[in-house]
Amino acid sequence: MTLTVALPSKGRMKDDAIAIFARAGLTVSAIGNDRSYRGRIEGIEDVEVAFLSASEIARELGAGAVDFGVTGEDLVRESLARADERVEITARLGFGNADVVVAVPDIWKDVDSMADLGDVAADFRTRHGRRLTIATKYWRLTQNFFSTRHGIQLYRIVESLGATEGAPASGAADIIVDITSTGSTLTANHLRILSDGVILRSEACLVRARKAEHDADPRVAALISAVRAALG
């Protein structure tokens, strides 16, 4: 049976993932030319590498179409309902670090915490004739964090597929839930992360699709321990 490992198909994520695999003694080579979307790991039979976009990797892991994948935890938790039942994060790889955060206009000097935001959300409809709006591409993470963790239900999500940080200034939404690594984009847009507004501290992870046949497959355990050893 062929094991499929999905790696990011481009950019820093691709280079960093291949570098970690190389340190683990797993040399990834593309089949055909460098731009190919198929690869193999040298010296190991029956392991296939698929180069996919990071969000596709999360989805394919959830569907069990690939056995392993390197992708961001944010994408795993956003794409998959009850992610922990379907996949296992076997190693945190130390790159691609970014936080999913709740950020409000910095001038909202009265809003420091999620409790403050809860107050504002509760009154919003009365004051403005509409619910508080949140621009985000993270529907699931936002809903879990607001409703389950903080009991805030009265808001609306405005889907944002890019330049989310510009939504409050442009009037497209009141606040945002977005990913940030240094926070500089938020600051440049006069946004501020709430004191308890970090939803998830994400980084690239080696993720395994939970499949029963993995238990008896020595290659699975070997791959995990090789990558873990490379992380030192």
Add this chain to the structure above:
Amino acid sequence: MPQAGLPEFATDLARALDALAAARVDIPVIQPAEPFLDMAGEDLRRRIFLTESETGESLCLRPEFTIPVCSAHIAENVATPRRYSYLGQVFRQRRDGANEFYQAGVEDLGEPDEARADARALSEARALIAEFAPAKNLSIILGDQSVFEAVVAGLGLPAGWQKRLIHAFGNEQALNAMIARLANPDSAAQPDASVAGFLANGDVDGLEAHIEEVMQQTGYSTNASRSPAEIAARLIGKQALDATRLSPGSLDALKAFLALDVPLDRAASALSDFARDAGLDISAAQSAFKARLNALSERGEDLGAIRWRAAFGRPLDYYTGLVFEISAGSDNLVLAGGGRYDRLMTLLGAHDPIPAVGFSLWLDRIQTVRAGQ
């Protein structure tokens, strides 16, 4: 196998509903999704069946009847008081049970005698359950947000804290977190340096002007979202909120109230004992509560068979007073639920406030109980 069709008792149930003097309404299965998401929040998005029209309008399969029945009433501009009944399929993604099931119920709009309307809703629901799900171990729980509101007001908390607590009412986890904060405020929070001076001097106008200036400099519209005046006012109010600490006595009173759980025939005396012990004047809420008890007794309801649980509520902002649930069996399968939602009609666009109370029955669960007999 879950049955997708109408349960066999539906014909008899329809006849029983018709006897309740409530006009039967026929609500289209496909509904605009907006009002449901707007009233119940984004949480509902995961549980409804959404689609989009050709022109991009969000549509859904009706997840419940109350909102479309109320919207239809407003659109048709019908005189009140008026009662509606419904019986039909609803569509919701559930972890347990089928995604399409039947509900029936009554909405009672515009009845000025609230005690009478409350009692009627509970009593009709109870009678329908008794007829169609004749289980021996039925339990009926009643809650009342307006009593909680009176208690919170009586404790002399700042308005902002009253709102927080009332908003969290019905969500035990959120309410406990609020109470913990009230007992032990976070004194480390300091206002931002850029506004601390205005706050220290009580300079409201200066604060507002400062906020407006910053918003203009940073390209934020002053009227698209929260205005400078709103931010300034809340910043000043927040000083008081952050500093509020509930005295041990008041904290005990709040906890004692939330722990009240007694049969309804002893509820009035439990409530007046509580008010006396806590030294609170909640007499207006007490009389409204008693009026409902009397109305229930007049309808022949057995108050000893209903429990009043002071902490029982629904954390949605349109519920205002009575809530109740009728459940059966050891696993407390909820067969009927109801409540008063006086704020819903204006939220949905009614010009004037319209008092409203209603209940709905879960036909699939009633069928389960019947099958177990």
